[in-house]
Amino acid sequence: MSAHDHAPHDHDTIGTAGHEGHGHAGHGHAGHSHGVAADADRRWLGIALGLITGFMAIEVVIGVLAHSLALISDAAHMLTDAVSIVLALIAMRLAARPARGGFTYGLKRAEILSAQANGLTLLLLAVWLAYEAVRRLLDPPPVEGGLVLVTALAGIVVNIAAAWCISKANRTSLAVEGAYQHILNDLFAFIGTAVAGLIVLTTGFRQADSIASLVVVVLMVKAGYGLVRESGRILLEAAPAHVDPDTVGDRLVGQPPVTEVHDLHIWTITSGQAALSAHVLVAPEGDCHAVRRDLEALLAKEYGITHTTLQVDHAQDSLLTVGRPGEDRAADTHCADAHGPVHRQGPHDH
Structure with missing residues (x-):
């Protein structure tokens, strides 16, 4: 009872x-206030979303031209970053609605559902990228190391700017914090990709690109598992x-x-x-x-x-x-x- x-x-x-x-x-x-949304938070998240989606589209094109799975996997990771920001923005809107009817807590858990969806997407995408990376390790295609290096360096700059924008928002929200952590992971992934591009450019070791992709996979699994675990605890009333x-x-x-x-x-x-x-x-x-x-x-x-x-x-x-x-x-x-x-x-x- x-x-x-x-x-x-x-x-x-x-x-x-x-x-x-x-x-x-x-x-x-x-x-205390139950709101996690504010106009300023949405503005900072919107700026970060614009930076990420714009660069992601460019990176996919360059990744295909350079035959670089590392760049494509980075772009895939950026896609999940963009989705996490969009879900955070939607959750902010829903969480700001007052409690009414059968929803006696309002829609506060919309951000938890968004974090859960984001984490599951990361894990599923990591499985596909891991398969492709292993396949290319066994049969590495030619990779344009110089193009990979320049694109990765540009990605580092974009991710630093996006991370700074999201750090200005209210990170007590699990959805916002999840987006922030994803962008930090993406920053580390771009650093790994830049190193891989440099290795391919200077030594011709094409497998470095696939190894960098596996590093991205590890980061994605870590971030995805963390989001699923934390959001799962809340959904299970722990x-x-x-x-x-x-x-x-x-x-x-x-x-x-x-x-x-x-x-x-x-x-x-x-x-x-x-x-x-x-x-x-x-x-x-x-x-x-x-x-x-x-x-x-x-x-x-x-x-x-x-x-x-x-x-x-x-x-x-x-x-x-x-x-x-x-x-x-x-x-x-x-x-x-x-x-x-x-x-x-x-x-x-x-």
Whole structure:
């Protein structure tokens, strides 16, 4: 049973952020903003998008003329960069819409979906490029080293400019941060391609182009896996990576007069916006309102969690005992089916 599953109770049940009494748990926002979009952010992302798409089109043509898989793979990587920026811009628009109807959090997770799509695209593209690179290692075509070198050097300049633009935007968004990391990876890839072009130009070692492509593949897999993993954690309602729910539960139950914490849930709404709900029991003499305020302040200060829903009740309140009529239930089995560990004073039930 979660904190939302309980029927309305007496005045001991406390909401958050000033929603006291009223017999239900309320949501606190503590004045924080859910928006990741701003006109300035969109402008910087738009400039970066223009730089990347313009150079990408030129690079594809030169890559075909120079018979360079390294340049083509760099262009493919830039395509995913462009897609990630477009998805970030779309997500910003959607996330800025107010919550309404069945979307009680609004469309905040649009950026998470965009990050997931971007990561999967990177991984699939990396598979194809790896196949082509291995094939060319075994049978290397002639490569125009000079053309590869000049194009790669130009790509380095373009990627530095694009990375600088995106660094000006709000990188707390997973979609924006993903685009930024992709462009940094692309910058490293262009450096590798420039080295490959120099090697081909000076030594005639044509396999250097394919080796540079494999370096790009490794960078793409690393970036793609990171995006899929981080966005997947959010979509699966996992706690933020830097927050241990058991530690949080023990910390909350260590605050007198709290005697028990259960149905503790911690999840991420969208990038940088963690949320928490819990059912808290306090000693009979405890002030539920004061306890709720103290716990909110602790969560905000120590864990940066300001979106909280805390149901606070007196431990002996028989009205809150869940079970069949006539069933003898002890105070320490307050809920019939608590989700996750039950944290109590003294030895903890984990």
